[in-house]
Amino acid sequence: MYLIFLMTDRANAREPMKSLISWACTVDKINRGLNFMNKKKFTYITALTLLSFTLMTGCTNERKENQTAYRQIGINAMENGDYAGAVDAFNSALGQCIGKITENELDICYYKAAAQYAGGDPAGAVDTYTAIIDYDKKAADAYYLRGCVYLKQGDTESAVSDFDKAVKNNSSDYELYVNIYENLSAYDMTEKGEEYLNKAFDIKGNSAGDYAWRGRIYYYLGQYDNAQTELKSALDKESVIANLYIAQVYEAQGDPENAEVYYQNYVNSGSADSQAMNALGEIEIAKGNYSGALTYLEQGISMENVTNRRELMQNLIICYEYTSDFNSAWNVVQEYVQVYPDDASAQREYIFLKNRMEQTAPAENTEEAVTEDTQAVEDTQTPEEAQTLEDTPAQ
Structure with a gap:
C-alpha cells in the first residue's frame, strides 16, 4: 500500500x-x-x-x-x-x-x-x-x-x-474491498472490515488476478487452506504477485522454509518490493544469518518506492550491530530518530551507539563528539530510563 x-x-x-x-x-x-x-x-x-x-x-x-x-x-x-x-x-x-x-x-x-x-x-x-x-x-x-x-x-x-x-x-474492484478492510482493521474495526472482504467474493472470475485476490482475501480471513488453493491456481496461470501472497500464507502457518522459497521466487521475478525484501531479511534474522539479512534489507531500503521504511531501518540497525558494523548502525539510527522521534527504545539505542562511537573515536575528537543532538535525546529521558542505561553493562 x-x-x-x-x-x-x-x-x-x-x-x-x-x-x-x-x-x-x-x-x-x-x-x-x-x-x-x-x-x-x-x-x-x-x-x-x-x-x-x-x-x-x-x-x-x-x-x-x-x-x-x-x-x-x-x-x-x-x-x-x-x-x-x-x-x-x-x-x-x-x-x-x-x-x-x-x-x-x-x-x-x-x-x-x-x-x-x-x-x-x-x-x-x-x-x-x-x-x-x-x-x-x-x-x-x-x-x-x-x-x-x-x-x-x-x-x-x-x-x-x-x-x-x-x-x-x-462493486467489482477487489482492491477497494481490501483497502477498506486494511483501514478499518488498523482502527480496531477488523470485524467490520471482514464484512467487506466477504462481499468481495461476490466478484466472479477465473483469471490469474481473480485467483490471486481471492487468495489474499482468504489469507486476511485466516482461512489459509483456501488461500493456498486459490493462490496455487493463480500461480498455475503465471501470476507473479501470487508468489508474495502465498509466501505470507506459509509464514502465517509457521512454515518459513516454503515462505522463503516463494519470497525468493517473487524477488527473482523482478517485481519484488520493499515488503518482500524485509520479509526475506527477517527470515534470515530468525536463522541468525545477519549478513544474509543485510543483503535483502539494503536492497529494500534502496528501492524507489519504500512503504515500510521504519521496519527496514529497525532491522538494519539490528543486523549492523550483530555484524559489528557500528558505523553503519550509527548512521542509520541518526536518521531514524530524526524521522521517528517518538520511539523511546530508538532514543536509547541512539545514546548507546553515540557513546560507543565516542569511546572508539580518536582522543583528539572526543570532546567534539558530544553534539547538541545527543543532549536533546538525553533531555527526553525519564530518570528511570537514564538509570537503566547507566546500569547496562558495556558491550
Missing part, C-alpha cells in the same frame, strides 16, 4: 491518491524519500471557492500548458513534503480552467485533496472530496478517500457510510 506521486498517464491518475490516503490513514506518515525538484510558491486562493468554480467551468486548450506546468510543480512540492506549496500550485492549475471540465481537472482535485490531508488539513481534504462528489455522484474513489479521512478523524459512522457508497459504485 505505498504511495507514489509522480504520474505520467491518466490511466493510473487516481491510484496515487488512493494509496496516499489509505496508507496515511493506517500508518500516519508520509514518505519524503523521493528526489525532488525546486519548488515554487503561489498566491493562495480559497480552496473550496476555486474548486467549485473550476468544476462549473473547466479548462480551454490555450491554458492546458500552464495547467500541466502548475500540476507538475504541485507534484514536485509534494515530493518535497511542501504540502502547502503543493496546494497553492494545484489551485493555480485549477485556476487555468475556463471551459468544460475534463479528467485532468478531476485528477488535479484528487492531488490537491491528498496534499491537504498530508499537510494537516483534513477538513480541507473533506471539502475537496465533497466537491468532487457533488460533481459526480458515482465517484467511488472520492467516497473511499473521504471515508478514510473520516476514519482518521474518528468519525466511523461517516467513514462506513462512504465506504458503502464506494463499493456500491465500484
Whole structure:
C-alpha cells in the first residue's frame, strides 16, 4: 500500500491518491524519500471557492500548458513534503480552467485533496472530496478517500457510510474491498472490515488476478487452506504477485522454509518490493544469518518506492550491530530518530551507539563528539530510563 506521486498517464491518475490516503490513514506518515525538484510558491486562493468554480467551468486548450506546468510543480512540492506549496500550485492549475471540465481537472482535485490531508488539513481534504462528489455522484474513489479521512478523524459512522457508497459504485474492484478492510482493521474495526472482504467474493472470475485476490482475501480471513488453493491456481496461470501472497500464507502457518522459497521466487521475478525484501531479511534474522539479512534489507531500503521504511531501518540497525558494523548502525539510527522521534527504545539505542562511537573515536575528537543532538535525546529521558542505561553493562 505505498504511495507514489509522480504520474505520467491518466490511466493510473487516481491510484496515487488512493494509496496516499489509505496508507496515511493506517500508518500516519508520509514518505519524503523521493528526489525532488525546486519548488515554487503561489498566491493562495480559497480552496473550496476555486474548486467549485473550476468544476462549473473547466479548462480551454490555450491554458492546458500552464495547467500541466502548475500540476507538475504541485507534484514536485509534494515530493518535497511542501504540502502547502503543493496546494497553492494545484489551485493555480485549477485556476487555468475556463471551459468544460475534463479528467485532468478531476485528477488535479484528487492531488490537491491528498496534499491537504498530508499537510494537516483534513477538513480541507473533506471539502475537496465533497466537491468532487457533488460533481459526480458515482465517484467511488472520492467516497473511499473521504471515508478514510473520516476514519482518521474518528468519525466511523461517516467513514462506513462512504465506504458503502464506494463499493456500491465500484462493486467489482477487489482492491477497494481490501483497502477498506486494511483501514478499518488498523482502527480496531477488523470485524467490520471482514464484512467487506466477504462481499468481495461476490466478484466472479477465473483469471490469474481473480485467483490471486481471492487468495489474499482468504489469507486476511485466516482461512489459509483456501488461500493456498486459490493462490496455487493463480500461480498455475503465471501470476507473479501470487508468489508474495502465498509466501505470507506459509509464514502465517509457521512454515518459513516454503515462505522463503516463494519470497525468493517473487524477488527473482523482478517485481519484488520493499515488503518482500524485509520479509526475506527477517527470515534470515530468525536463522541468525545477519549478513544474509543485510543483503535483502539494503536492497529494500534502496528501492524507489519504500512503504515500510521504519521496519527496514529497525532491522538494519539490528543486523549492523550483530555484524559489528557500528558505523553503519550509527548512521542509520541518526536518521531514524530524526524521522521517528517518538520511539523511546530508538532514543536509547541512539545514546548507546553515540557513546560507543565516542569511546572508539580518536582522543583528539572526543570532546567534539558530544553534539547538541545527543543532549536533546538525553533531555527526553525519564530518570528511570537514564538509570537503566547507566546500569547496562558495556558491550
